[in-house]
Amino acid sequence: MEKNKKEKGLDVSTEEKIKEAARVVFHKKGYAATRTRDIAEEAGINLALLNYYFRSKEKLFEIIMFETLFGFFQNMGLVLNDEKSTLQHKVERVASNYIDLIIKEPDIPIFMLSEIRNRPDVLLVKLPIRQLIMNSVFFQQHRKAVDAGKIKEPDPLHFIMNLLGLIVFPFVAGPLLKEMGNIRDEGFNQLMQDRKKMIPVWIEAMMKAR
Amino acid sequence: MEKNKKEKGLDVSTEEKIKEAARVVFHKKGYAATRTRDIAEEAGINLALLNYYFRSKEKLFEIIMFETLFGFFQNMGLVLNDEKSTLQHKVERVASNYIDLIIKEPDIPIFMLSEIRNRPDVLLVKLPIRQLIMNSVFFQQHRKAVDAGKIKEPDPLHFIMNLLGLIVFPFVAGPLLKEMGNIRDEGFNQLMQDRKKMIPVWIEAMMKAR
DNA sequence: TTAAAAATTAAACAAATGATTAAAAAATTT
DNA sequence: AAATTTTTTAATCATTTGTTTAATTTTTAA
CATH class of the missing domain: 1.10.357 (Tetracycline Repressor; domain 2)
Structure with missing residues (x-):
């Protein structure tokens, strides 16, 4: 499970990649102008993974x-x-x-x-x-x-x-x-x-x- | 033509009503979070009139x-x-x-x-x-x-x-x-x-x- | 090694949204 | 008053966008 490698090593978990990308894009464009597809692209992951890990754009935003x-x-x-x-x-x-x-x-x-x-x-x-x-x-x-x-x-x-x-x-x-x-x-x-x-x-x- | 009454009197032209509503909504929510329907509702006009008078949300925004x-x-x-x-x-x-x-x-x-x-x-x-x-x-x-x-x-x-x-x-x-x-x-x-x-x-x- | 669980993907869905169309109503001109 | 132009409306279109689904791949556990 990739998820358990979170803390150690050079490769980052998918969850962390999404959060980091969300941080960047939300900070730059704000909630309303941010597309979930922008975040997925920035993170280099499949769009569906965003909802898989964070349920919704709204939930992810609240965390960030x-x-x-x-x-x-x-x-x-x-x-x-x-x-x-x-x-x-x-x-x-x-x-x-x-x-x-x-x-x-x-x-x-x-x-x-x-x-x-x-x-x-x-x-x-x-x-x-x-x-x-x-x-x-x-x-x-x-x-x-x-x-x-x-x-x-x-x-x-x-x-x-x-x-x-x-x-x-x-x-x-x-x-x-x-x-x-x-x-x-x-x-x-x-x-x-x-x-x-x-x-x-x-x-x-x-x-x-x- | 309503449009020519712009400057005088108490009733405002449709064009001016839209601009005023757009000002209010854009100022409050910003470009990305503003829906053209919000502006139409705020102005009390039919949605199509926004495009009739101003071509697009983008053009209207630039004016405001x-x-x-x-x-x-x-x-x-x-x-x-x-x-x-x-x-x-x-x-x-x-x-x-x-x-x-x-x-x-x-x-x-x-x-x-x-x-x-x-x-x-x-x-x-x-x-x-x-x-x-x-x-x-x-x-x-x-x-x-x-x-x-x-x-x-x-x-x-x-x-x-x-x-x-x-x-x-x-x-x-x-x-x-x-x-x-x-x-x-x-x-x-x-x-x-x-x-x-x-x-x-x-x-x-x-x-x-x- | 095999079965189960977790992660990933491509495709599709449903709702939202900016814009257009065609017809109707109102105003203006002739 | 009739014809023309302008304005308004309801309906619809085409895209975008957040989210879900179902199948596939990868990882973990037995």
Whole structure:
């Protein structure tokens, strides 16, 4: 049984090949524009195997969607709940980690955000997204900094919007910005690397301003 | 001929009804997830009339897409090329105008950005998006401020990314942020209203930092 | 080695979907 | 008022697309 060789060796199980192909195609084109035949072709397998292993396009999508969301927020949860790092350090790590991640997989943000818009329920139910922020060490540190007068804007949601906006938006608007700046992937990625250092500086300056 | 009554009166031409319905449905669901039958139903017209007036779903989409992009950047062009306003004032106006616009039509950003990702060519060819920024009064003012040492980050693309990121990203991530903050449309829109005043302050603080 | 189970394939099905047709209705022109 | 043009409708078509079926091949277990 091929299926049992999943973890070891160079050859991947059919199930894993399908999932990997589904990830690629769903991320690139979104649910609605993805054909099951696209996935089968990308995976190099017979179309019927998709339904054999995953029942339906919908079911397969839910798996990919969940894994993508979970993977994305897992790292953030770890960083935001580190007791030992300062607020500034958390900003640095979030910026650095996510810029690296999204350069590797640039389709993820717009995929996540579009699909969440289409089915907000899927997200709301399955992931403890609220407590990720509101129960975090980050949240406590932010409150302390506000109380100490080090951060002028008291709402942590503005902090999150600003941080994620500075990190994620350039990727979401990538094609537009590349056209505006007349640059290609290489130049764009260099700009993103620059932002790893700049975003923490910018965030600190913003939070002190009023 | 109904068609000639387009401009005047309360009753709208069939053509206009279809366009308006197409705008609503395309903006909400995107090209791939939109059925021509959805548009016909939204417009309250017979399905065949869509093809009678617009030949195809694709052609209708191109019209909506072009008008949406043009409408979005037209205003920005006006603001960025105002000889009489300062850089700070431009930031205020862009923030204010776009926050108002996107509160009215919250689907526009993610619609534009997703569809641009799927067909970058459509955008690149039809709209003079590069000169909108790079030939603008804003661009000259930015350069001057950099030369005068008032802005530390020399690349205007970072400035645009930051400004648009702070304005647009919260809307793109709307459902996610509402869930995080446990707020509804009302509370969310109030946060966005707050940002009209904060974004110019933040941007100024950021640009001075290094 | 043989029987059973699992995996794979080609073919086909049914529903959805974009588009067209031909006839009817409404509006405009003569 | 009659003829012509434009608009609208119901029905239908041709493809696409998600899924299933039944047969075949491969793998596993006895």
